[in-house]
Amino acid sequence: MGKSKSRKYKKTLHQQAYSHLQKMMALGESKEEAKKEGKTGDKIYSPETYKVYMKHINYFIRWIRKAHPEITSMKTARRYVNEWLQTRVDKELSAWTVQAEAAALNKYYGIARDDPKRFQCPSRKRVDIKRSRGEKVRDKHFSKQANEELIHFCQACGFRRKVLEHLRGDDLYDRARVEQKLKDAREAGDIAMIHACEDALTFFPDQDYFMIHRRDKGGKTRISPIVGPHKQDVIRRMQNTGPDELVWRYVNKNCDVHGYRADYATYLYKQYARPIEKLDYNHKFMCADGKMRSEIYICRSDESGKKLDRRAVRLVSVALGHNREDTAITSYIRNL
Template structure:
């Protein structure tokens, strides 16, 4: 006779896979899910799903090797924090540990506010090694042979996946944007579809910039669409490549795996920040502290930790954040703006 409960016939790998797949909510509103309390049971981005599944498999392998008697996710749960602590002992970065804690938190439906949630090491800017100094992979990457790719990256700020998916026809001029903006704005608010409303917001973001050309990112981080301005001294070369690529074909057939895309994005971000930043002393003291009764600059961002003492213009940081496809200015300060 067969098992009455077929669930137990599935190994841990299959149980975890089915659990994460059942949580896929690509394209759904995360804000709405947070509001109704269902966000912890959903995964809103395909890239996030891939990351969570990748690290969940590492956990499953650990359980199979060390606790073969654990044949269900429920039984394996008690070893979750033990595994995460072992990852800390291995010397993995705080960023990786944070990701793995979130992956298992999603798998088991628990969050930082819940009792027993693993508290990962704090992430410190000085511990970042990505895109700093020479790496072994650099020996396999010729800057001379990839000169056009590097210039393109520094002028558009696209992520690796965004570069790979960029197509001919994904270039918009200021004139095209203005025309589409006028057309969508003419549609009464109560008659606009959700797609039209999102598109209108993307188009309006371009008003933050002075540039004449933008690359259309159709599926950025979190599935968000954006228009990133083409900036820098190589603008003409970038526009020419975009225009010469037949509509629908990839602009870049191959993006070298050793290309330091994050470093190029940092150059892009820093240049945009510099172009829009005011002198800190010129930013008005527009608020009064309730505690000290002293006036302060609400539009000035004070960096912390190893960057303590450095101040940035929040308005310029927002412009930079929009260009990169982020929604938080602190991400720009901590990961992209350099050499100021």
């Protein structure tokens, strides 16, 4: 016999969260356009962002089921968001992890930045970064000698792992091809590609070869220069790979792709940085957020007092696919 129709079916917390996040998905829509209209708050534009949010919300739900088993509604669970996030801080999770978990719940519940009850996450400090810093257990299972070409490839291009694993021979662009791609994108009205091409051509007028990073973090597409002493080796490998063939059929899981991305950023900064003594603190520079700031960036925290060329930092940020200069400084540019 089937279930009685009089018995009302109740979704689990996981099912409720899944249904709500599915309604927030806006794949194919332009986040840039939505930002201009101030309408990004209740939408998710990238499948990767969706996966990350779903993962952290599931962690929250598991905690709710243990700490507050009487809760059967995600709506009611909202009152325990701050309590849960505080438990994550108490466990001494990194500030980056706590902020990612807070971002997932803030998005899910539509908690505004100026909400006085919004959880105040611990500050992210450069000195606390552990990812890709120092010797790790996985390094024992990765031979740098045997993977020398892969390492040099990563250091020359600044990949994230997902892009590297899906890279094909046709993803190499010379300057003429970027210019043609820009024309095609304008005709097609492809806003994302227009921005990627314009950034490459505008910020790197002296570069002749680029790599296209398709569906990078946040679903973005960017075109970044190939740089460094192994540039020609990278170009040669790309040219010797078929247009639809994978450049790397296998990327060792122990390869520190993120760490080599930092090497790329540092090399790029050194290439473009001007001598600090030749810069003027009173000379203003247009930043990514449209604000005018000094062309000299003065570091804080553990590197307090160190001075950097803000223009060079901006170029690194563009190449990495970031808009915030502090991300390039705290997470990537090292050993200066």
